[in-house]
Amino acid sequence: MNSEFSGEQQDMLFENLPNTRVFKTIFPKGSYIGPYQVIEEVGQGGMARVYRAYHQKLERFVAIKVMDKQVVSQEDHQRFVAEAKLTARLQHPNIVAVLDVGTALGLNYIVMDFIQGTSLRDIIQNGPLPIDDACKITKQIALGLHYAHNKGVIHRDIKPSNIIITKDNRPVIMDFGLAKNTKMAQDITKSGVIIGTPKYMAPEQIKGDNRSISRATDVYGLGTVFYEMLTGKPVVLGETPLSVSYSILNKEVLPPRNYRSEIPQDVQTICLKTLEKNKQKRYRSANALADDIARFLNGEAVVARQENKFYLLHKKAQRYRLWFFIGMCILLGLLNVLQFFFFNNQDQNNDLQEKYNKVLVKLQNLKSEYQRASLSQNSSKNMMTLLQAMDCNIRNQPLESLNIVESIGESVNKKEQALIFCYRAYFLISAKRYREARESLNQAISIDPSLSLAYFLRGKIFVYFKMHNNAIKDFEYFLTQKNDVEIVLLLCDTYLLEHRYTEAQNKLQDLIKLSPSNYRAYHGLAKCYLHQEEYNKAITYSVETLKKNRKFPPAFYTMGYAYYFLKQWDKSIQFFTRAEALDPTLRYTISYNDTFTPFFYFRGIAYKKQGFLREAFNDFSKGIRFFQNPSSTNRIFNLCLVERARLYAKNNKHTKAVEDYNTVRQNSPHLLNEEDVRYLEKHK
Structure with missing residues (x-):
């Protein structure tokens, strides 16, 4: 393959790539x-x-x-x-x-x-709003969104900074730059591309499923704003887009009353209904949300809680106190009459209670028979317990899953017993108890050496412990039992960690022959060449990857690194920026090879080489924040600190520069050059 781009390839690769150059204000005051x-x-x-x-x-x-x-x-x-x-x-x-x-x-x-007013973001920064104000603002925004939805417009970026509150307390929705026109045959945003602001995105936005974007997406976005007005806190907390996205998809929203106990239960229920992960469980429209808030403000029962009969009774009692009092008097009178008959017919009531107990037993027996009938004849009690444990794990309850599995007795069937150990390990991995998981897998393999699933799971654990050769053996054995593309790719990634490039290339070439459209196999080859410092070949195979999947972020990352090492700073910045646009949650920046992650350090250096110091500073800071719990010896973390310290020093921010330099001197002093050391001596 030729490593140069053809005209068609140039068009494909540079289409939609932002130019990263900084510009000055074009229209000064008075123009x-x-x-x-x-x-x-x-x-x-x-x-x-x-x-x-x-x-x-x-x-x-x-x-x-x-x-x-x-x-x-x-x-x-x-x-x-x-x-x-x-x-x-x-x-x-x-x-x-x-x-x-x-x-x-x-x-x-x-x-x-020109809206005279204050950004809702600035208002919230001063603390939570009064509850009635938050409700009224949310109601008005919901009515505005409902109007837009009826005109075929989905906003997709509802957040406090996009809402201005006027002097007469009227909220105005701004910035329809990411809006979706539902009346167009094709959206500008293609499926798989994530757009919006992560902290305020609905789960379907985080997944990049643009075909699922609907009115319910804006209802969720407004729910995040409502939550923040009530509590002064965002719905999800996280330092990185990756952690924010994980929380949105997997963690339950903390009830607003946990932050502010005076929030009425009805308001909390309305707010949490807007934030359901399943969009079918949210309000069917923004207008339905506005109506429910109006019900609360009017003292009526809200729709979000109408499945609770006692709640409805309570609300009606509050609203119709006089009639409720009369009804209670009548009911108490009836109870007195019934009590008279009860004590005078005790023997008869004992017979009725006995008959009721017998019916209850029959119902329980029928339920058990129904459950048995609905199961496969070959499914044992242990297997059904495993299914129950799997259900808990799916609901993000790994410890409960473990407790269920631990309750299983020893099985007579050896294969079943091995499988139980295997699933026990799976739940231990979910609970991040890797050493126990490995022991459980060793037991599974000793009972049934042909259990391929156990080898796959143990291989993953070996990778975690950086025991790469052991992982390779387990993955290779798995592939002798079952041919699986995902495991082939995983094996090749592990080969790279041990610098076994030829074996990785051979596997990937075989995979391409079997499946010529497999873009991940082409990208695997690109990574092989990147590791071997054959950067032009890495670019060539990245181009082949993008021919088959134009929205695959890892290929853009790989090209960003390749151009970085070729010292083509402009192109490196462009490809890193394109990758970040496609991958705002940084999902693809984490791989087995930490040498090339995160990309912020490398793009920061490229910006610095081009003279864009503000952008360089921002990237170095992002690189530092990327490591939430950094190891003191993490090379990338310390390199970002060194570069940021140098930029602080250049801007005469000596206190901050010294702070970063001292951290590096304590962690990795060999990264400091003579000029850095002289600076530290001068500004002790």
């Missing part, structure tokens, strides 16, 4: 954007700047969002145009109004009402 005179720049985002401007003839202030064509991709440009078209057809008091669109100096712009 004109069309007929609008710029007063000041009020904000900027990833692809646009926002100005406050004045239309002299109309004598009104406006906000103008100007796209920067130097930093946006073609997809971003399409979004910008789509935002103007979508928002222009929305006329609602809780949605910012679009007044005009145009072009100035070749740049597209959108003119909107």
